[in-house]
Amino acid sequence: MKSFSLLDAARLTSPNPLSLVCSRTPSGGVNLATVSWWTYMSLEPEIIGFAMMKTSYTGELVRGGSEVVLTIPGKALAKQVMQCGTVSGRNRDKARDFAVELKTLPDCDIQIPVHSVVALHCALREFVDVGDHYLYICDVKQAYGDENEVPLFAWKGYAKIAGARPE
Numbered sequence: 794m795k796s797f798s799l800l801d802a803a804r805l806t807s808p809n810p811l812s813l814v815c816s817r818t819p820s821g822g823v824n825l826a827t828v829s830w831w832t833y834m835s836l837e838p839e840i841i842g843f844a845m846m847k848t849s850y851t852g853e854l855v856r857g858g859s860e861v862v863l864t865i866p867g868k869a870l871a872k873q874v875m876q877c878g879t880v881s882g883r884n885r886d887k888a889r890d891f892a893v894e895l896k897t898l899p900d901c902d903i904q905i906p907v908h909s910v911v912a913l914h915c916a917l918r919e920f921v922d923v924g925d926h927y928l929y930i931c932d933v934k935q936a937y938g939d940e941n942e943v944p945l946f947a948w949k950g951y952a953k954i955a956g957a958r959p960e
């Protein structure tokens with residue numbers, strides 16, 4: 794075996810998981826950020842985690858607001874997932890600028906994209922300092938799913954977005 798960086802390893806493990814993390818902005822809108830580093834962590838209680846760069850706007854919003862919805866984007870969102878992963882929402886409204894149609898979940902004031910496969914409405918339990926990222930550990934308040942949507946994954950490391958079987 795060759796010596797590899799973690800980013801090289803991520804290329805070899807493609808396709809990697811993919812999510813759009815939805816957080817509430819101070820003006821009542823939603824910020825959307827593409828996050829590959831998320832995982833299921835516990836079933837009883839139901840806990841998930843995701844890691845984001847310390848500088849991300851999403852992280853700031855989640856640390857300040859305590860609730861977040863982690864969604865798994867369906868195939869119709871491939872273009873927007875890449876766009877939401879290349880610019881920060883600190884100074885722009887990504888949902889509006891990238892024409893992401895939004896919908897609401899019951900008892901949740903954070904909107905999510907139409908064409909989500911899964912939505913995990915979560916409350917922040919704690920965040921942990923992990924090098925250049927924070928790991929956000931979240932209790933799942935309610936999970937939702939749509940079996941008609943086909944999930945997207947990150948390919949070639951994080952350079953391409955496609956289904957589990959790329960065309």
Ligand SMILES: Cc1cc2nc3c(=O)[nH]c(=O)nc-3n(C[C@H](O)[C@H](O)[C@H](O)COP(=O)(O)O)c2cc1C
Pocket residue numbers: 824825826827828829830831844845846848849850851852874875877878879880881882883947951952
């Ligand atoms: C395919 C893909 C996967 C990504 N995965 C992550 C990730 O796991 N963690 C992270 O911090 N940023 C990740 N990013 C980058 C963020 O989405 C990007 O920094 C974004 O601008 C953050 O937005 P925000 O500042 O509005 O939160 C990924 C980007 C792409 C395109």
